[in-house]
Amino acid sequence: MRPDRHDAHEAGRPDGAAAVVIGGGLAGITAALTLADAGLRVTLVEGRPRLGGLVFSFRRESAAGELSVDNGQHVYLRCCTAYDWFLGRVGARGLVPLQDRMDVPVLDADGLRLGRLRRTALPVPLHLARSLATYPHLSLAERANVGRAALALKKLDPQDPRLDGVDFASWLRRHGQSPRAVEALWDLVGVATLNARAGDASLGLAAMVFKTGLLSDNSAADIGWARVPLGEVHDTLAREALEKAGVRVELRTRASGLDRAADGSWRVTVDNGPHGREQLTAGTVVLALPQRETHGLLPAGSLDDQDRLLDIGTAPILNLHVVYDRPVLRKPLFAALGSPVQWVFDRTESSGLAALPGGAGSQYLAVSQSAAQDDIDRPVAELRERYLPELARLLPAARGAGVRDFFVTRERTATFAPAPGVGRLRPAARTQNPGLYLAGAWTATGWPATMESAVRSGLGAVREALTELGFPQGQLPQEVA
Numbered sequence: 001m002r003p004d005r006h007d008a009h010e011a012g013r014p015d016g017a018a019a020v021v022i023g024g025g026l027a028g029i030t031a032a033l034t035l036a037d038a039g040l041r042v043t044l045v046e047g048r049p050r051l052g053g054l055v056f057s058f059r060r061e062s063a064a065g066e067l068s069v070d071n072g073q074h075v076y077l078r079c080c081t082a083y084d085w086f087l088g089r090v091g092a093r094g095l096v097p098l099q100d101r102m103d104v105p106v107l108d109a110d111g112l113r114l115g116r117l118r119r120t121a122l123p124v125p126l127h128l129a130r131s132l133a134t135y136p137h138l139s140l141a142e143r144a145n146v147g148r149a150a151l152a153l154k155k156l157d158p159q160d161p162r163l164d165g166v167d168f169a170s171w172l173r174r175h176g177q178s179p180r181a182v183e184a185l186w187d188l189v190g191v192a193t194l195n196a197r198a199g200d201a202s203l204g205l206a207a208m209v210f211k212t213g214l215l216s217d218n219s220a221a222d223i224g225w226a227r228v229p230l231g232e233v234h235d236t237l238a239r240e241a242l243e244k245a246g247v248r249v250e251l252r253t254r255a256s257g258l259d260r261a262a263d264g265s266w267r268v269t270v271d272n273g274p275h276g277r278e279q280l281t282a283g284t285v286v287l288a289l290p291q292r293e294t295h296g297l298l299p300a301g302s303l304d305d306q307d308r309l310l311d312i313g314t315a316p317i318l319n320l321h322v323v324y325d326r327p328v329l330r331k332p333l334f335a336a337l338g339s340p341v342q343w344v345f346d347r348t349e350s351s352g353l354a355a356l357p358g359g360a361g362s363q364y365l366a367v368s369q370s371a372a373q374d375d376i377d378r379p380v381a382e383l384r385e386r387y388l389p390e391l392a393r394l395l396p397a398a399r400g401a402g403v404r405d406f407f408v409t410r411e412r413t414a415t416f417a418p419a420p421g422v423g424r425l426r427p428a429a430r431t432q433n434p435g436l437y438l439a440g441a442w443t444a445t446g447w448p449a450t451m452e453s454a455v456r457s458g459l460g461a462v463r464e465a466l467t468e469l470g471f472p473q474g475q476l477p478q479e480v481a
Contacts, residue, residue: 017041017469019284020268022255022297025053026451027439028288029238030086030458034477035284036245038466043280044247045270047254050235051242054411055451057231062323062405065356068229071409072319073345073368075192079212079220080452082459082480090241092233098224105331106188108137109339109394119218125150127218137184137337146185149175154215158208158446164423168206169198184337189213192335192343194448195315195370195415205418205448223333227350258285258297258436266435284469286461288439291416302431312425312442313417316410318372320387323353323405327363328391328398340375341390343368362404367391380408415449416442429461434468437461456480 017040021032024046032044050056060069076083078098087093106115115136119127125147132143152175156163168190172182187197193209194201213221226233242249250272257269261281268280287294295309303309333345347366353359367387369375375383384406392398416422426444429437439461440454447453459477466476 017284018043018280018282019286019465020045020266020280020282021286021288022258022268023053023288023440024048024051024249024251025288025440026055026083026086026234026454027441027458027461028053028286029090029234029242030455031286031288031437031439031461032242032247033089033245034459034462035286035465036242036247038462038471038475040284042245042247043250043282044242045250045253045255045268045280047252049252050231051238051249051251052231052234053454054414055230055234057229057235060407064323064353064359064362064404067323067351067353067356067364068231069321069351069409070226070230070319070347070366072317072411072414073225073343073347073366074230074451075223075225076451077213077220077224078222079216080450082455083450083452085480086451086455087233090233090237092237095228095233096224096226099222101219102221102223104223105334106135106137106184106337107334107394108184108337109341109390110337112394113137119221122218124215124218125154128214135184138181142178142181145176145178146181149177150210150215153207153210156203156207156211158204158211160204161423163204163207164202165420166203167199167420168201168203171203171206172198188335188337191370192368193450194418195317196418197371200371201418202420202422204423208446209448225345229350229352255297258287259299260433264434282435284435284437284465286437286439286458286465288458288461290413290440291442294438294440298431299433299436302433302436303427304432306427308425309427312422313419314413315370315415315417316372316376316412317414318369318375318383318411319409320367320369320383321347321364321405321407321409322367322388322391322403323362323364324398325362325402325404326397327361328395328401329363329365336390336394339390339394340369340386341367341394342370344391344394365391376410376412380406383408418448429457430464430468435465437465 019035019040019042021028021044032042036042057070060067102119104117113136118131253270253272266285291309291312335343345366348354348364351364353364428444439457441449443457445453445456463476
């Protein structure tokens with residue numbers, strides 16, 4: 001996926017040609033790395049004091065000591081081949097391992113029945129047949145209907161523009177899915193991956209998620225997540241990789257202007273605090289910012305109807321962080337039904353809690369709440385009152401446990417909203433201005449707003465940029481499966 005730097009020079013490409021990447025999230029880091037690998041002289045500017053965008057960590061003083069806290073629980077699947085490449089490129093693959101096989105405990109709070117979504121080594125779709133046959137949260141008839149709907153879903157083409165304007169819930173109803181089946185299976189997966197419930201999600205994006213994750217390969221849905229703080233991967237190791245690649249990284253530096261010079265090059269005006277205003281000049285610019293910030297910097301005429309970027313909505317994610325004075329969960333994760341609680345992860349090791357003198361015997365759980373429109377603005381005290389009893393209802397060991405800390409992280413614009421019709425709003429990487437490209441999970445990658453989509457967008461922007469610079473096909477970043 002990375003062209004050989006020496007070969008690029010031998011092919012007569014412009015050694016030392018300049019590129020500026022605006023935005024230091026996963027899309028921007030990916031673009032900067034691959035441009036530098038191709039032999040360009042790259043500057044990456046990021047307004048925050050760190051890299052990683054919305055995938056980051058921070059330090060928090062708790063009763064047990066100082067914790068390393070992720071802003072939210074981020075996971076990926078084995079089918080996320082671009083993000084896997086990213087992990088390898090920054091030297092973090094061993095820190096973000098995958099399950100040997102997809103295995104998700106699913107607890108129904110209404111009857112405290114524990115089900116399990118676990119794959120076997122059988123080929124698709126038989127890899128989930130045993131799990132579905134014994135799934136206690138659906139009736140026999142509902143399980144049979146789920147199988148029929150899955151076969152119908154497999155026949156859909158996620159790229160068909162007609163699917164973009166249809167909501168997923170309507171399609172599920174037409175294919176015999178009961179409200180319970182939607183909650184216990186389709187939304188269980190869809191809310192976590194799409195950040196929207198079925199009624200608010202484009203059928204095209206939902207079809208892409210389920211076809212790729214559950215119906216493409218028997219191992220595609222194996223789950224991976226960081227066993228270290230997210231900042232160690234997406235800031236520390238990413239910055240080291242960028243520096244080794246020769247990228248100039250400017251943090252606390254915000255782009256405030258973008259225009260063309262008389263010679264056709266791009267001028268990027270940046271504000272870097274005490275150092276004042278600076279102007280960077282480059283033949284290639286990659287804008288790797290959220291859609292509204294991108295719209296604010298785009299020169300007029302860069303896209304057909306570029307105001308459509310403002311019509312791409314956003315969706316929130318809420319994370320609740322609970323430190324108990326004793327272990328209350330034996331498994332690394334579980335999902336819940338019949339409860340406001342969605343997904344729960346054990347973050348004791350990755351937060352450093354287990355190694356703290358005051359953390360002995362304690363356990364740190366992160367409760368990840370996607371599509372959190374109803375809760376995102378609730379006060380912490382109200383969230384505590386709402387969710388701690390729910391955790392105690394789901395986890396008997398939590399009923400007598402003391403709560404050493406409870407706090408909340410909120411991302412009000414965590415992802416773009418995958419609403420019906422969003423596909424026609426998402427722009428391609430290439431703009432109508434030569435040398436100017438777009439990247440970000442919200443661009444037209446075909447994926448929902450995930451780490452995978454962000455990395456794919458960065459690779460796609462660089463493929464377009466290097467093509468325009470005259471690089472031969474064999475020296476472009478390879479397409480990911």
